[in-house]
Every structure is written in C-alpha cells, then in structure tokens.
Amino acid sequence: MSEEIQTFEQVDKVERKKVFFSFLFPGLFIAIISLIKLIEIELKLDFGTFGILPRTLSGLKGILFSPLIHGDWNHLFNNSIPLFILGGILFYFYKAVAFRVIILSYILSGLYTWISARHSFHIGASGLVYALFGFLFISGFLRKHIPLIALSFLVAFLYGSLIWGILPWKREISWEGHFWGLLVGVILAFFYQKKGPQKKEFIWEDEEEEGDEVVEILKNEKEPRIIYHFRPKDSTNETDD
Numbered sequence: 001m002s003e004e005i006q007t008f009e010q011v012d013k014v015e016r017k018k019v020f021f022s023f024l025f026p027g028l029f030i031a032i033i034s035l036i037k038l039i040e041i042e043l044k045l046d047f048g049t050f051g052i053l054p055r056t057l058s059g060l061k062g063i064l065f066s067p068l069i070h071g072d073w074n075h076l077f078n079n080s081i082p083l084f085i086l087g088g089i090l091f092y093f094y095k096a097v098a099f100r101v102i103i104l105s106y107i108l109s110g111l112y113t114w115i116s117a118r119h120s121f122h123i124g125a126s127g128l129v130y131a132l133f134g135f136l137f138i139s140g141f142l143r144k145h146i147p148l149i150a151l152s153f154l155v156a157f158l159y160g161s162l163i164w165g166i167l168p169w170k171r172e173i174s175w176e177g178h179f180w181g182l183l184v185g186v187i188l189a190f191f192y193q194k195k196g197p198q199k200k201e202f203i204w205e206d207e208e209e210e211g212d213e214v215v216e217i218l219k220n221e222k223e224p225r226i227i228y229h230f231r232p233k234d235s236t237n238e239t240d241d
Helices: 002-042 058-068 075-091 097-114 127-142 144-164 175-191
Strands: 202-204 213-219 225-226 230-232
Touching: 002 058, 002 075, 058 097, 058 202, 075 097, 075 127, 097 127, 097 175, 127 144, 127 175, 144 175
Parallel strands: none
Antiparallel strands: 202 230, 213 225
C-alpha cells in the first residue's frame, strides 16, 4: 500500500512539474510584453512605429517587434489570457513541436501581414493567438486521438468566437493579422500532424512477413484453442525524436 502511495506521489510530482513548465514560457512572454508596455507608459514613448508597416523596408522590423507592442493595457490583457491558456496547452500536449510552432507562427503571420495588409502600423500578439487557436483546433482531428479531439472541442468552446476576428468588421482592428495567423496555424497543424502524440494503433502480426506465430493451436488439450496475438505499434513511430 505504501509503495502505491509513493508511486502516486511520484506521478503527481511529475505531472505538476510538467504543468509548471508548460505554462512557464507563455507566462514569461506575457511578463515581457507587460514590461515593454510599462516602459512605454512610464517614459512617455510611443512604440507603435515599431509595428508592421506593410510593403516598406522600415516596416519589416515589425515582423519581429509587433507582437511585443500593444495599444493599451486593455489590448494587452485581451491577448494575454488566450496566449497563456493556448500557449500552455500547446506546450503540455504538443511539447515535441511547440517551439517550432511558436517561432514559425510568430514569423510567418507577421511576414504575410507585411505583404498583404493595409498601409498602417499593425501591432499586437493577436496574430500569434490566432495561430495557436488554428493549430490546436485542427491538430486533434488530424491525429484522430480521442483526448486531443476533446481538446479541440474545448479550444473551440473557449475561443471559437475568434473566428469573427478574421473579418473586416472594424477598421481599427488588424483583421489581416488575425487571418494570416489562423491560416498559418492550420497549415502548421497539417505539416506537423505526424509529430508529437498520435492515436495508438494495434496491428495484427503477419506470420509470413514477421516470422512470428499469429495462431497457436494447443494440441495438448482435448479441444484445440486458437489464440490470436497482437502487439502495440512500434512506439518510435508515435512520437517525435
């Protein structure tokens, strides 16, 4: 009994550690953008010119800096909550590809906004939020993994209303950044569908190909019994390196 309790405590400790580190990176990113906003206000500066200014050489720097800049505290807060939740979910369930998804979403959503958006400064991390939403929503269905499909529905329930943000309802909102972020996230979900957690599959061993016995007849019994053997698919095909 004591061994079972000890094992449970070890598992619980590992799980809590995994949760902590999953939300650590999103938390650090939110701390950085909050600090940047605080410096901007305290020093009475305007970092808006560091945003994406489409189709200009000076506006290229916005691909790197625009997700770090927000118009006001309300703008920052509205991006921080989904960034923390969706980012934590990404690192918890898709650890193998999390950093790649973050980096590619960060760069590509900004790049396509620079190529196609209106000639105005585009700021905020909402493009990254939409990319995370698109990736998490689509990935579960592509992998046909029941827990991840359930996670997709949860993400849709929490942030399904984001879909309206890709439409040009309000001129002051960068719907182009939302659109490209969502599209990039969906594309990455397809691109990385074979990486990370996968649906567990069982395959029947073939006697001729594998050289292993599939059907065993117990001759020492009065009535022969047929026993079918199966084994889980090789785990190396299920996870990322």
